[in-house]
Structures are given as C-alpha cells and as structure tokens.
Amino acid sequence: MKAYLTRRYLFSASHRLHSDLMPDDWNRDTYGKCNNPYGHGHNYHVEVTVSGKVDPATGMVCNLVDLDAFVRSQILVRFGHQNLNTLSDFKDLVPTTENLCIRIYEILQQGFRHAHLEKVRMEETMMNSFAYAGGKELRD
Amino acid sequence: MVYLTRKAEFAASHYYHNPNFTPEQNLATFGKCNNPNGHGHNYTLEVTVKGKVDPQSGFVVDLKQLKDIMNREVLDAMDHRFLNKEVPEFLHQIPTTENIAIAVWQRLMPKLKSAQLHRVRVYETPDLFVDFYGEAA
Numbered sequence: 001m002k003a004y005l006t007r008r009y010l011f012s013a014s015h016r017l018h019s020d021l022m023p024d025d026w027n028r029d030t031y032g033k034c035n036n037p038y039g040h041g042h043n044y045h046v047e048v049t050v051s052g053k054v055d056p057a058t059g060m061v062c063n064l065v066d067l068d069a070f071v072r073s074q075i076l077v078r079f080g081h082q083n084l085n086t087l088s089d090f091k092d093l094v095p096t097t098e099n100l101c102i103r104i105y106e107i108l109q110q111g112f113r114h115a116h117l118e119k120v121r122m123e124e125t126m127m128n129s130f131a132y133a134g135g136k137e138l139r140d
Numbered sequence: 141m142v143y144l145t146r147k148a149e150f151a152a153s154h155y156y157h158n159p160n161f162t163p164e165q166n167l168a169t170f171g172k173c174n175n176p177n178g179h180g181h182n183y184t185l186e187v188t189v190k191g192k193v194d195p196q197s198g199f200v201v202d203l204k205q206l207k208d209i210m211n212r213e214v215l216d217a218m219d220h221r222f223l224n225k226e227v228p229e230f231l232h233q234i235p236t237t238e239n240i241a242i243a244v245w246q247r248l249m250p251k252l253k254s255a256q257l258h259r260v261r262v263y264e265t266p267d268l269f270v271d272f273y274g275e276a277a
Contacts, residue, residue: 001238001242001276001277002271002272002273002275002276002277003238003241003242003270003271003272004270004271004272004273005237005238005268005269005270006268006269006270006271007267007268008267008268009267011158014160031172038203049271054236054239054242057158057161057271058156058158058169058170058233058234058236059156059233059234059236059238059239060236061238063169064268064271065171139273140200
C-alpha cells in the first residue's frame with residue numbers, strides 16, 4: 001500500500017525582495033514594502049510530503065527520526081534565524097517564498113534517501129502559501 | 141466533479157512494536173513509541189469523497205449519511221480505544237498513522253454508495269499527517 005506522509009516544520013528568517021538587475025523604481029513598484037532596504041522577517045512553516053510503500057515490518061513510509069534529522073540539519077539550521085539575502089542559495093536569486101520553496105525541494109531531492117519526495121509546501125504567513133513538486137502538477 | 145471533505149476527531153492510545161524484532165531492534169526503530177504501556181493522540185480524520193452534484197438535491201453526498209458511516213465504521217471502533225488491543229486490524233499490524241489511514245479507507249470503501257472515496261487523511265498531531273488514496277503501490 002502506498003501512503004503519503006506530511007510533516008510540518010517551522011523556522012524564522014528575514015529577507016528583502018530586490019533584484020540587482022533591475023532599477024530601483026522597478027524594484028519599488030514590483031515588491032512594494034517588501035523592498036524596504038532593511039528587510040523584514042517571517043515565521044515560515046514548511047510542509048514536506050514524502051511517499052512510498054508502507055513497510056510491513058514497521059508500518060511506516062519512512063522513519064520520522066530520519067526525516068526530522070535531515071530537515072533539521074540541512075534546512076532548519078541552514079535557513080533558521082538567517083537573513084536569506086546573505087546566503088549563497090540566493091546570491092543570484094530573489095529570496096521570494098517561491099524561490100525558497102524550490103530551493104528546499106532541491107535540497108531534499110538531492111540528499112534525502114529514505115523515501116520519495118512528493119512536494120514541499122510553505123506558508124509565509126497565515127494568508128499565503130506556495131507549493132512545489134519538482135514541476136509536476138499537484139495532486140490535491 | 142466536486143470534492144467534499146468531512147472531518148472528525150477521535151482520541152486513542154497505541155504503541156509501536158514488531159514481535160519479530162529483538163527488544164533492541166524495536167527500541168532502535170520505534171524509540172519512545174515502543175513503550176508497551178502505550179501513549180495517546182487526538183487524531184483528526186478527514187474523509188474526502190468526490191462525485192457529481194445531484195441536480196435534485198444539490199449534494200455530492202448526503203452529509204448525514206457520510207457522518208453516520210464514519211461514526212459507525214471508524215469512530216465507534218477507534219475512539220477512546222487502545223488500538224493495539226481493541227481494533228482487529230492492529231492485533232497483528234502496527235497502528236502507525238500510515239496503517240490507520242489504510243484501515244479507515246478499507247472500512248469506509250465498501251459502505252459508501254453514492255459518492256466515490258477520494259482520500260483519507262489522518263492527522264496524528266497538527267504537524268504530522270498521512271494521506272491514502274487507495275493505491276496498492
């Protein structure tokens with residue numbers, strides 16, 4: 001039997017939406033108050049969904065200890081309490097939550113081996129959320 | 141096609157243990173969930189059905205009927221129970237959230253007449269949930 005397991009995590013970070021390739025008035029028009037030069041912060045909720053056959057010996061898609069350890073060391077430590085604009089991930093990329101969601105998907109896709117990665121969903125605030133499934137259509 | 145989701149809550153206890161494992165393997169695999177006295181959760185169940193909207197009633201499914209089926213087939217069996225000892229599926233199967241979602245699907249599937257079961261979602265906590273769509277593999 002194939003099941004989908006989703007785990008939610010939380011980290012806080014700051015960012016500023018600004019493209020160095022574009023003039024200042026374009027940045028102000030496009031990003032509004034998110035373009036404030038001093039930046040601002042969010043509490044980001046990350047939902048990681050993995051899938052796979054439920055192992056009859058354990059009853060699990062994957063052991064949560066493995067998923068938690070990977071997310072903690074590779075994602076929460078990397079992005080938590082950081083200014084996203086200063087990280088190498090966003091050297092040439094505006095740290096919108098779209099791009100952050102894709103980056104987190106890529107980190108999991110490249111490094112997590114205990115189950116198949118289905119999607120990453122992120123809530124920047126209670127009012128907006130983003131999801132990325134490696135370019136695939138979302139199921140629900 | 142319209143999708144309709146009904147929620148329910150139940151509280152139950154469980155523990156994780158494979159009788160074929162050594163005590164050391166059980167502890168290494170299941171950690172504190174291996175405590176044989178069990179521990180509990182407030183589970184939230186979401187059942188999603190899909191179907192055409194009936195032009196007469198405007199319903200995908202009669203919600204009262206869906207609620208009755210969920211109560212009879214799932215909540216009466218699992219609410220305020222020790223899953224490992226009181227629910228037949230879990231006498232020989234570990235009551236993980238994955239296996240609970242599968243058991244709920246298998247209990248509801250044969251009882252639903254007018255609407256088609258789409259998804260069973262079981263939240264063990266607000267930060268952990270499992271989806272099952274009836275897929276064999």
